[in-house]
Amino acid sequence: MAVAYKNILNLIGEDAEREGLLKTPERVAKAMQYLTQGYSQNAVDILNSAKFHEDISEMVIVxxxxxxxxxxxxxxxxxxxAHVAYIPNGWITGLSKIGRVVDVYSKRLQVQERLTVQILDAIKEALNPIGAAVVIEAxxxxxMMRGVSKQNSITTTSAFSGEFHKDRTRSEFLRLIRSNPLQ
Ligand SMILES: Nc1nc2c(ncn2[C@@H]2O[C@H](COP(=O)(O)OP(=O)(O)OP(=O)(O)O)[C@@H](O)[C@H]2O)c(=O)[nH]1
Ligand SMILES: [Zn+2]
Incomplete structure (x- = not known):
C-alpha cells in the first residue's frame, strides 16, 4: 500500500522524496489499514464473546x-x-460490545444505509432479540469538502426489526435517544 501511496504523491504533483513526505506513504498505509480493520473482524463473534443469560425483556439503548x-x-x-437498541429475549450482551460492533462495520468502505443494516443484522443474529433498532446520523x-459542498446537511438512516416495527416501541426509542438524561 505504501508503494501505491508514493505513486499517488507523485501523481498529485508532489515530490515524494522531499523530507516531510519521506515517511508519508507508510503513515498513510498504516492509517488506511487501521481505518479498514473491520474487514478482519467478526461482529457476531464480538457480541457472543460477552453474552449473558438474563430474563429481561425491557429495552436496552446505547x-x-x-x-x-x-x-x-x-x-x-x-x-x-449511532444509536442502538434491542429488547432482549433471554440474552443480553456486554454494553461495550455494541460500540465495538459499530466500529467493526464503520472501519470498512461503506454507505451509511448498509452500515445501519449490518449493525442491526449482527445484533439480530447474535442475540435473537424481541426487536432491535439502529439510527445513524452523520x-x-x-x-462538504467537495462536490455539492453542503456544510450543514445531516443524513439520518434507520433500521428496525421485530417489536420496533410497532409505533409505540419505536416512539419510545426515538424519544429516549433525543433525551439528555445526564444533563
Ligand atoms: N446513499 C448514499 N450515498 C452516498 C453515501 N456516501 C456518499 N454517497 C453519494 O454517492 C454518490 C456518488 O455519486 P456519483 O455521481 O457517482 O459521484 P460524484 O460525481 O462524485 O457525485 P457528487 O458527490 O454529486 O459530485 C454521491 O451522490 C454521494 O453523495 C452514503 O453513505 N449513502
Ligand atoms: Zn463520498
Missing part, C-alpha cells in the same frame, strides 16, 4: 456512539453518531 467511517464512493470520511465529507 446512544451517542461516535462513528467514523469512509464512504465507498470517494473514500472520504463520514462522521456522526455528516459526509464528500458532500
Amino acid at each position: 446512544k451517542d456512539i461516535e462513528l467514523y467511517s469512509l464512504c465507498e464512493h470517494h473514500m472520504l470520511p463520514f462522521v456522526g453518531k 455528516r459526509h465529507m464528500c458532500m
